[in-house]
Amino acid sequence: MNEVQAANGRAPAPGLAREYVRVDRVTKKFGDFVAVDDVTLTIGQGEIFCLLGGSGCGKTTLLRMLAGFETPSAGAIFIDGQDMAGIPPYERPANMMFQSYALFPHMTVAGNVAFGLEQERLAKAEITRRVGEILDLVKMAPYTKRKPHQLSGGQRQRVALARALVKRPKLLLLDEPLGALDKKLREQTQFELLGIQERLGVTFVVVTHDQEEAMTLATRIGVMDRGKIVQVGTPTEIYEYPASRFVADFIGSVNMFEGRLVEDEPDHVRIESGELGGTVYVDHGISAAPEATVWTAIRPEKINIGRERPEGPDNAVRGVVKEIAYMGDISVFLVRIDSGRMVRVSRPNIVRQADDRISWDETVYLSWHASSPIVLTQ
């Protein structure tokens, strides 16, 4: 995951981009069910904004409102400064790539891609030229005469992308764009998507339930839960500084301990946790009431595992290794600490073979740096 985040170094600093999409206090109800609940959001031009959340969190409904397939029950949506109320899908400056790809089964690849341009009543030669260009871009030029049923999943995905891009939209909406692809193909396609996006400068809004996909693609992520946006931020912010237990738990894996704030200073805090069976020292201040109940979250890769007890009273606990999962690049240890809780620790396998590997049922000490714990108040 760390390498992936490094790839996001190219992300333009949020706030610098011109505002392109504004979702202003939008609510969508289906009968009594509130699918999208008072969401406010701005998306800058040229951004790749990911709406991330579990199924039924309202992310697809929000996307469909941007495309014009659903009408907000309350609130307004602005695209490029223009209020979208009452503007049908066929007049919006946005194109969508559907989760099912929705390729027209009775048309060839070229026919599918040309369909959007035909609606603009362009000259035939112009249509042919642009269809050829975009199919080159997605590397589907040899397949122009094929029908969708003659294509593999990855090829369908490219045609769907080409069909949405050929109209040169300012805004591209992607609903689970890589969901139907296998893992290898998905990674490859992610980077291709990024390349295409950079070249064309289109604003992407991507809906996904796959956090890895969101991390790789997004300049910013909006995490959704039960119709609300619970946090918006860059992938690094979301991962390293989650705003709530839900986000910390949803993005990546995390060890969470309930505790009580016992020392609250501007430059550090100390938390006593029964679940942890020890104290946590954090090297920065937080804003919470003294003696308040807080949650400490520590990512598995930020925990050290060793046989010696580290120095100092804080940030260390003893435990017994119960499970080891070797995943190739990393190994994941499940350690039962003295309080009875299981803690997940992941370590990169830096050397090919180590003689003194930690093994099952060994007694180990877990420790972490004072900057690692995330303190959450909600």
Next chain:
Amino acid sequence: MKRRRIFQAVALTVGFAFLYAPILSMMFFSFNNSRLVTVWDAANSPTLKWYVALFRNEQILDAAWLSVEIGAMTATGAVFFGTLAGMVLARFGPFRGRTLLSGMTTAPLVMPEVITGLSLLLLFVAMEQAIGWPAGRGALTITIAHITFTMAYVTVIVQSRLAGFDDSLEEAAMDLGARPARVFFRITLPLIMPAIVSGWLLAFTLSWDDVVISQFVAGPGSSTLPMVIFSKVRLGVSPDVNALATLLVIVVASIVIAGTLWMRRQERLRDRETRLALAENK
């Protein structure tokens, strides 16, 4: 094992005999020379004289042509209204009166024909008195009556076809800039074409062999083929009816067989293309 095979053979023979013996005997007797339908004139048979007589019989030829005309008009009208109803039921979501509409469009499927025919007759008579249209009863009233009951079949077929395909196809077309009317003609219509064609054929067939409703709403000089056959049989079966029926069976059977073969070929072709494409991507 062996006993089972014998049982299967017997069951198959008896089953087919039950279904097709009447038709085969009818075909057989159409080549009979005798005036009496049930007596085989071994000396002068087989003969084609009833087929010759059939093509000289103006009444039957006129009735057959009228039936074709009514069938074609009915099928076309039923496809038009049935598709509209099917679209509304499958695509327009829940609206006030949806259940009522769905019930009303499919009611003719279970309505006794006698009641449909009688009520239509009463309606036509009342309308003629009230607004002067339709003037008298004839091909027009038969067509209208046939549309009302065949439309239900088309609605059901179209609706189930629409329910079977992804409505994101229509959304995608709209998203690409197509207005609703264009979406219908470029995307929806081609995709439901098989349903429309089979709906048309079904409506045509239903109209073609309907006697009961036609009897109620027909007027003088507008006898359809089944009505003519029916009235001829009442005066005693004449062998030219056998000849006519034989021809009808042959025409219908060859259309059905050709259609099935064509569809199977298309399916095989499509399967092969899919396999080829997938193999290539490996």
